[in-house]
Amino acid sequence: MDKFRNKFIAFMDGRNGPDRLYKAFVAVFTVLAVINLFAHSLILGVLSWALFIWTMFRCFSKNVYKRGLENRAYLQLEEKAVKKFGMTKTMLTDKEHCYKKCSRCKAYLRLPKRSGTHTAVCPKCGEKITVKIR
Numbered sequence: 001m002d003k004f005r006n007k008f009i010a011f012m013d014g015r016n017g018p019d020r021l022y023k024a025f026v027a028v029f030t031v032l033a034v035i036n037l038f039a040h041s042l043i044l045g046v047l048s049w050a051l052f053i054w055t056m057f058r059c060f061s062k063n064v065y066k067r068g069l070e071n072r073a074y075l076q077l078e079e080k081a082v083k084k085f086g087m088t089k090t091m092l093t094d095k096e097h098c099y100k101k102c103s104r105c106k107a108y109l110r111l112p113k114r115s116g117t118h119t120a121v122c123p124k125c126g127e128k129i130t131v132k133i134r
């Protein structure tokens with residue numbers, strides 16, 4: 001068993017190996033494969049297997065620099081999605097404030113929930129925003 005393990009370690013030396021993008025691709029592949037168990041779609045099957053082959057190619061690729069760039073791009077995308085989801089969750093659970101998007105810089109302004117028409121100043125860009133709160 002140790003012999004096999006050592007051979008595998010030697011094989012993986014200098015290769016990309018599993019990273020976050022690999023894990024995301026495996027998750028997407030699994031979901032697509034499970035859906036295709038019921039859907040029996042040729043397109044979905046081809047897509048999921050193409051994704052699986054690409055995932056394995058990335059894992060065993062020796063071009064670590066290029067795979068690192070792909071992984072970094074994915075991590076940035078993931079971070080944006082998590083930030084957006086986190087903001088949405090906060091907006092849904094916070095009953096004492098309302099959230100408005102600045103028309104100039106797209107930053108979210110957290111305002112106290114007082115009914116009426118108010119003027120708010122964006123702390124990021126200084127834009128004056130007229131806000132109607134019901």
Ligand SMILES: [Zn+2]
Pocket residue numbers: 102103104105106107122123124125126127
């Ligand atoms: Zn602004």
